[in-house]
Amino acid sequence: MFIKVLIVVAIVYIGILLFFYLFQHYFFFRPEILPQNFQYKYPFPFEEVHYEMEDGGAINGIHFKIPNALGVVFFLKGNSKSVKGWGKFAKDYVGKGYDFFMVDYRGFGKSHGRRNEAILYSDAQFLYKKLLEEYEEKNVVILGRSFGSGVAARIASWNNPKMLILDSPYYSFNFNMKRWGFWIPIDLLSRYKIPTNQFLKNVNCPIHIIHGDKDRLISYKQGKKLYEENQDRAKLYTIEGGSHNDLPEFPEFHEYLYDILVEQVMVEA
Numbered sequence: 001m002f003i004k005v006l007i008v009v010a011i012v013y014i015g016i017l018l019f020f021y022l023f024q025h026y027f028f029f030r031p032e033i034l035p036q037n038f039q040y041k042y043p044f045p046f047e048e049v050h051y052e053m054e055d056g057g058a059i060n061g062i063h064f065k066i067p068n069a070l071g072v073v074f075f076l077k078g079n080s081k082s083v084k085g086w087g088k089f090a091k092d093y094v095g096k097g098y099d100f101f102m103v104d105y106r107g108f109g110k111s112h113g114r115r116n117e118a119i120l121y122s123d124a125q126f127l128y129k130k131l132l133e134e135y136e137e138k139n140v141v142i143l144g145r146s147f148g149s150g151v152a153a154r155i156a157s158w159n160n161p162k163m164l165i166l167d168s169p170y171y172s173f174n175f176n177m178k179r180w181g182f183w184i185p186i187d188l189l190s191r192y193k194i195p196t197n198q199f200l201k202n203v204n205c206p207i208h209i210i211h212g213d214k215d216r217l218i219s220y221k222q223g224k225k226l227y228e229e230n231q232d233r234a235k236l237y238t239i240e241g242g243s244h245n246d247l248p249e250f251p252e253f254h255e256y257l258y259d260i261l262v263e264q265v266m267v268e269a
Contacts, residue, residue: 025115028147029079029080029107029108030079030080031080031081031082031104031107032080032081032082032084032109033107033108033109034082034084034109034110038084040062040083040087042062042087042088043091044064044066044090044094045066046062046064047062047063047065048063049063051127051130055113055114057119058106058110058111059103059106059111059126060083060103060109061101061102061104062083062102063099063100066094066098066099068097069097069098069099070096070097070098070139070261071139071140072098072099072100072101072131072134072139073101073141073261074127074128074143074155075089075093075100075102075148076102076124076143076144076145076152077104077105077147078147078148082104082108083102083104083108083109086102089248092254096258097261097262098261101127101131103127105123106123116191117192117193121151124152124155125155125159128142128155128161137159140161140162141161141162141164141165142155142156142163142165144167144169145167145168146167146170146217149170150169150173150195150196152165153200154194157200157202157203160204160205161205162205163206163208164203164205164206164207165210166210166223166226167210167247168212168215168217168218168244169196169211169218169222169223170218171222171225171226172195172196172198173192173194174187174193174194174195175197175222176219176222179219196226197226200229203230203233206233206234206235207233207235208235208237209234209235209236210223210237210239210253210257211223211237211239211242212238212239212240212241212243212244212247212250213240213242214242214243215243217243217245237256237260239252239253239256
């Protein structure tokens, strides 16, 4: 009887692992899909951008521009919704004198095509190079928010942007996943490794890490750990009482951004 129970438990467990492996996209991503004729509307001047990729996929997004911008913020967003809603954060950067560029990952918004970890990196690198057609690299700021923090770190490691800002970053995607799926062999089954900690070893620009100390989705200790391993180039900005999705509600968040994007730039000038 005991052996039969063990066999049933083993079969169920293997079934769960197989389900996770096959359908992990539904766990990792919560996209909002928009019709291709959807019209974005924002209170700031912007243009819609659309790129047809060589493999048949397409990347869609928005580019806010202001006169005499200090540079551009290349914003790599989180794993939910679309730029339709994320576009509201443009004001936090446009208001500090920067153009703002954000796109949807494939499968989000109006973007489409096959998505995997390698494609996330190659698409982001393609977009970075597109920005360099309009901006000097010394004026490009890469900012990764939540899921986008690992992708941002990868792109910063390949290039020489002005700075890298990580908003609520994970130490590595698998490191964070293990907090929730500790009973699953994440390293073996996950299709998204995204080792932010490894990427930062090859980042030469200043690194600014902003994290709420009450973040339950991506623990504060992960941002702190990234800082501790890169203290020669990194600064940690702690939002006391901040969780994962409410940092812009704290005045300190905007004070830190102003210090990073404006005051430090003025000092360097």
